[in-house]
Amino acid sequence: xxxxxxxxxxxxxxxxxxxxxxxxxxxxxxxxxxxxxxxxxxxxxxxxxxxxxxxxxxxxxxxxxxxxxxxxxxxxxxxxxxxxxxxxxxxxxxxxxxxxxxxxxxxxxxxxxxxxxxxxxxxxxxxxxxxxxxxxxxxxxxxxxxxxxxxxxxxxxxxxxxxxxxxxxxxxxxxxxxxxxxxxxxxxxxxxxxxxxxxxxxxxxxxxxxxxxxxxxxxxxxxxxxxxxxxxxxxxxxxxxxxxxxxxxxxxxxxxxxxxxxxxxxxxxxxxxxxxxxxxxxxxxxxxxxxxxxxxxxxxxxxxxxxxxxxxxxxxxxxxxxxxxxxxxxxxxxxxxxxxxxxxxxxxxxxxxxxxxxxxxxxxxxxxxxxxxxxxxxxxxxxxxxxxxxxxxxxxxxxxxxxxxxxxxxxxxxxxxxxxxxxxxxxxxxxxxxxxxxxxxxxx
Amino acid sequence: xxxxxxxxxxxxxxxxxxxxxxxxxxxxxxxxxxxxxxxxxxxxxxxxxxxxxxxxxxxxxxxxxxxxxxxxxxxxxxxxxxxxxxxxxxxxxxxxxxxxxxxxxxxxxxxxxxxxxxxxxxxxxxxxxxxxxxxxxxxxxxxxxxxxxxxxxxxxxxxxxxxxxxxxxxxxxxxxxxxxxxxxxxxxxxxxxxxxxxxxxxxxxxxxxxxxxxxxxxxxxxxxxxxxxxxxxxxxxxxxxxxxxxxxxxxxxxxxxxxxxxxxxxxxxxxx
Ligand SMILES: Cc1ncc(COP(=O)(O)O)c(C=O)c1O
Numbered sequence: 001x002x003x004x005x006x007x008x009x010x011x012x013x014x015x016x017x018x019x020x021x022x023x024x025x026x027x028x029x030x031x032x033x034x035x036x037x038x039x040x041x042x043x044x045x046x047x048x049x050x051x052x053x054x055x056x057x058x059x060x061x062x063x064x065x066x067x068x069x070x071x072x073x074x075x076x077x078x079x080x081x082x083x084x085x086x087x088x089x090x091x092x093x094x095x096x097x098x099x100x101x102x103x104x105x106x107x108x109x110x111x112x113x114x115x116x117x118x119x120x121x122x123x124x125x126x127x128x129x130x131x132x133x134x135x136x137x138x139x140x141x142x143x144x145x146x147x148x149x150x151x152x153x154x155x156x157x158x159x160x161x162x163x164x165x166x167x168x169x170x171x172x173x174x175x176x177x178x179x180x181x182x183x184x185x186x187x188x189x190x191x192x193x194x195x196x197x198x199x200x201x202x203x204x205x206x207x208x209x210x211x212x213x214x215x216x217x218x219x220x221x222x223x224x225x226x227x228x229x230x231x232x233x234x235x236x237x238x239x240x241x242x243x244x245x246x247x248x249x250x251x252x253x254x255x256x257x258x259x260x261x262x263x264x265x266x267x268x269x270x271x272x273x274x275x276x277x278x279x280x281x282x283x284x285x286x287x288x289x290x291x292x293x294x295x296x297x298x299x300x301x302x303x304x305x306x307x308x309x310x311x312x313x314x315x316x317x318x319x320x321x322x323x324x325x326x327x328x329x330x331x332x333x334x335x336x337x338x339x340x341x342x343x344x345x346x347x348x349x350x351x352x353x354x355x356x357x358x359x360x361x362x363x364x365x366x367x368x369x370x371x372x373x374x375x376x377x378x379x380x381x382x383x384x385x386x387x388x389x390x391x392x393x394x395x396x397x398x399x400x401x402x403x404x405x406x407x408x409x410x411x412x413x414x415x416x417x418x419x420x421x422x423x424x425x426x427x428x429x430x431x432x433x434x435x436x437x438x439x440x441x442x443x444x
Numbered sequence: 445x446x447x448x449x450x451x452x453x454x455x456x457x458x459x460x461x462x463x464x465x466x467x468x469x470x471x472x473x474x475x476x477x478x479x480x481x482x483x484x485x486x487x488x489x490x491x492x493x494x495x496x497x498x499x500x501x502x503x504x505x506x507x508x509x510x511x512x513x514x515x516x517x518x519x520x521x522x523x524x525x526x527x528x529x530x531x532x533x534x535x536x537x538x539x540x541x542x543x544x545x546x547x548x549x550x551x552x553x554x555x556x557x558x559x560x561x562x563x564x565x566x567x568x569x570x571x572x573x574x575x576x577x578x579x580x581x582x583x584x585x586x587x588x589x590x591x592x593x594x595x596x597x598x599x600x601x602x603x604x605x606x607x608x609x610x611x612x613x614x615x616x617x618x619x620x621x622x623x624x625x626x627x628x629x630x631x632x633x634x635x636x637x638x639x640x641x642x643x644x645x646x647x648x649x650x651x652x653x654x655x656x657x658x659x660x661x662x663x664x665x666x667x668x669x670x671x672x673x674x675x676x677x678x679x680x681x682x683x684x685x686x687x688x689x690x691x692x693x694x695x696x697x698x699x700x701x702x703x704x705x706x707x708x709x710x711x712x713x714x715x716x
Contacts, residue, residue, distance in 0.1 A: 009575055009586060011593035013613055014601060024611070026604040028686065057460065059488035060697060061606030069608035077609040087615040234618035239507070257460055261507070262488075264481045265618035266610050273609065 016083065016199070020299050024078025038290045039071040057255065058262075058274070068277055072286040076293050080219070080229050083198040083296075084211055087234030088269035090277065091227060091289060095194060095214020096122055097282035098228030102190060102212055104280065105272040107158050108246070109135030114152040114159075116143045116173055118166025118406050120214075121389075121396070123192065127161070142406075143173040144335070150181045157185065158243060163192045164201060164343065167379075168353050168389055168413040169406025170327040172336035175343060179207025186241040194218070194380070195351055199303040200344050204233040210268060217380025218350075220295035221302050225288040230272060234265030247271060302382065305418040307347030312421045313414065317354050322362075322432040324355035324410060350416040351379060360409040362435040363388045367412070369434035372419065372427035384417035384424050445498075446507075449522065449529045455507035456480060456498040456526075459491025463498075468713050469532045472499040473523060475541030475565075476636060477580070477588070477620040477629030479506030482540065485606060485696035486703060494713030500526065505628050512631040516542075516639040520549035527557060536711045538562040538703065540692055541664065542636050545570065551653075552645035560710045561653040562703055565661055565689045567668035568642035568675070577633045583626035591629070592617045597660030597688025606696045616690060646675040652710040653679035656699055658687040680706065 014022065025036050044063040046052035054060045063069050073091050081089040092098040103126075107113065115127050117140040127138040141148040143166045153160075160182045162173045175191065182189040188209035193201060197218045203211050213219055215227035238247040238260040247267055250256040254274050259267040277283060295302075310328065317326045329340030329348040340348050356362045366386075367375050373384040377392060390402065390409045397407075416424070445458050457480045470490055472483045480487075480499035491497040502519065504512035513519045523546060527535045536559050539547035544566025551558040579587035592613045593601075600612050620629060653676045657669040666683060673679045682702040687695040 009579070009590065011586070011589040013589065013593045022602050024603040026599050026602055028599070029604065053492070054489060057488060057492055059460075059485075059492055060700065061485060061608065061610075062697075063608060071608075074608040075603075078603040078605065078611045081609070081611040081614065082603060085614060086611065087618050088610045090609055234614065235621075237622075255460070261455075261457060262460065262481070262484060264479065264506075264622065265615055266607075269609055270607075 017300050019079065019082045021297050023082035024075040036072060036075050036290060036293055038286050040286050041070070042066045058257070058270075066286070067281050067283045068273060070283070070286050070289070073284050073289040076284070076289040076296075077229065079293065079296060080198075080213070080215075081231055083299075084231045085198075085202050085204050085233075086211065086231040088266040089229050089231040090269050090272050091215070091229045091284040093228065093282040093284050094226045095212070095216055095228035096126065098212045098214070098230045099123060099126065099192065101272050101276040101280060101282065102210060102230045103131065103136065105268060105276050106188070106244075107136045110156060111136050111158045112154050112156045113138045113161055114149055114157055115140050116162030116166060117141060118143045118169050118171050119163055119192070120167050120194075125396070143171045146174050146177045146181070149178050153181070153185045153187070157187055159188050159190055161190045161192070163195065164203065165195050165329065165349060165351070166406060167195065168351065168411065170329060170334070170351065170353055171406060172329065172339050172343070174339060175203060175206040175208060179209075182209075183207070186243060188236045195349050196344065197299060197303060199300050200307075200346050200349055204235070206343060209233050209236040215292045216378070218303065218306065219299065220292040221298070221380070221382045222291070222295050223378060223381040223383065225291040227284050227288050227292045230269070232266060232269045236268075238267060302418060303347065306350035306416060309418060309421050309424065310348070310350040310352060310416040313352060313416050313424065316425055316428070317352065320432065322357050322435055324357045327353040352414040352416060353411055354414065355408065355410040356412055356435055358410075358435055360390065363410055363412055364391065366431040366435040370427050370431040372423055373414075373431075379413075379415040381415065382418050384419060385415040387413050389413055447529060449525050452503060452510035453508065454503070454526070455501045457483070457487060459487035459497035459499065461491040461497070463530070464496050465531060467494060467496040468711060469496045469498065469527070469530070469535040470707065471523065471526065471535050471537050472497070473537065473539040473543035473546050474500070474502065474505070475543050476632035477505070477591070477625070478616075479619050479622065481506070481619055482616075482690075482692060486538070486692060486700050489700055489704065490707070498526065498530070504631070505623060512627055513635070514631060515635050516545045516549055517641070519546040519635070520553055523547065523550045524554050524557065533557065534559050536560040536562070536707060538564070539566065540564045541566070541689065542570065542632055545636065545639055545642055548642065548649065549645050551651060552648040555648070555650065558651060560651055560707060561649065562656070562706060563654065563672075564656045564692055564699065565658065565664045565669070566655060566672060567664040568646060568672040569639065570636040570664065572633045572637040577637060580633045581626055581630040583624065583630070585621060585625060587625060587629055588617050588620040591620065594662045595689040597658065597686065597694060599660070599686055600688050600690060600694040605693070612690065612693060616693070642672065643675055646672055649676045652706070654702070654706040655679060655681045656684060656691060656702055657681065658684045658689065658691040658695070660686065660688040661691070663689040
């Protein structure tokens, strides 16, 4: 180790924009193809019987069968792991399956989770209704109630789960504080960072242990493909207590392997793949992995535009006569304004919630009359999207649950796209005009 | 598996198979600030193919208790004590980076006990960059980041881990950050820097020896590795191209192949 080549102390490992184009891929091992090839393949030749056994025993790395791993999907996994600052990742067929696989890798029947109450509606249903069927119970805590997370921890609690910026109320959870609470209790913090992407926030830098994404959203951007991923930070010590026996003791489910002893900082991903992917099977298709990779290539370029357009829209809405209130962490009187500055220094994201004057009827009229903004059940498309949660995404919730999730009848959720900002504003003018005379328009 | 050496608890991975005293023993010794986990793509193979494997966590590292040993000579004696502690009379040694200094010194001191020696990314001396040494001794995580930069070859910087879904630089970095940096990396770097006996030790080695070197290794360049190999009687050199210092992960399969050929022919397991 000689001094000669060292011209200063900064490591020359690749930085974010470079990693988003290159990480996880070596052209010289792929016929020199500059672009990542799509391995539209299910299964991979063994050299001999010994090689086959070695792959199954995890003696050697490599691909066996595309439910477990696939060369194109593996590029995506490494790319997202590198962008998040994680050790390893496992891509899944959707964001929901990434969350499900994470919980199933972490918990057993009889376990408990502490969960933020402001989550994507589908995730709420998973925690509130579906996981209890498997014997996994959850206690919901409002994202700003940091102490509440601590109080809700029980002896059988195996983790804390939340979205950094709750959907769609835009409430932040204090990730650094809540991670301390989790770590004091010897359990991991799992963060759904779909809305941030690693461009806006790297949760591992703020104490998260596992990050999940719906890649369907900003990471891909193009709204063409379903995909999800779980990423491991590598810092959590599974062996510090006896809460995670399937990670830390010889595990019957995988030839007596102790994942934590053998794989340490990648143990969780190894188990999620070896057990979860093997047995549940929500693998990502190579084509969709490739589609998502195309989106990630331009992640930082797109996120900059998403955020600048969002800030323009916040200003526009704040000054609009038809708007009752605007919620976005960039608004100075947003209760989490300061925390957002700290956790989201590159931009506060492109999700805005606002209240339309005239309540539910006005909301419906607005949605029915905008033309450029698309009315649909998605977020994080490059195109601007709008929805009225009370009648759409969260319509399965009763009044009380709606309120607990931070929703109201006049709320419109806006996912700001990267179109020309003037065109978005002009479109909204049409919607607001209609909203001011809702009955007239809806009769047309 | 946990056991005691000089009264202190030690952890070693047995490669996923039970410790079995009837099989020949191979001991793997990790590099500065790292742990047994760097060996996962070699150890499991040998464990499943007729050997008893111990991939050690050096004292104060990984899951082993105690304090880090302060000199290469102490580490060499400690490895020799490991062999006694688990009730063996002999073993084959495999080392990476600092582990090469340790295993080489151990082999020189115990000519009848050590049966073969495999060195990966080894050199006769590993003088430390003074800046890196001081960062590590001051507990600065930048020491790990720099080490990960220099330890991976150009290809490894992009990724392409042999185990699907793992990312080299961050996995290695997290291993090196798993304990207090100044107590692991800081002590290890100082021990490497202080060690001057490498070339003398090499001259005493008369057992089958393999050096695996990588063309992109900035930490222990091929030239340095060859200089060392030239001093060891009849030692064999294998060069891995397109690969950096972390060859045991970056090019795990190619490394395993040459290691396997060498150990199977020089220290065969009795297959039954
Ligand atoms: C924050 C968040 N997490 C998870 C999901 C679920 O992801 P997917 O739709 O890819 O299954 C969504 C989907 O809207 C989401 O918004």
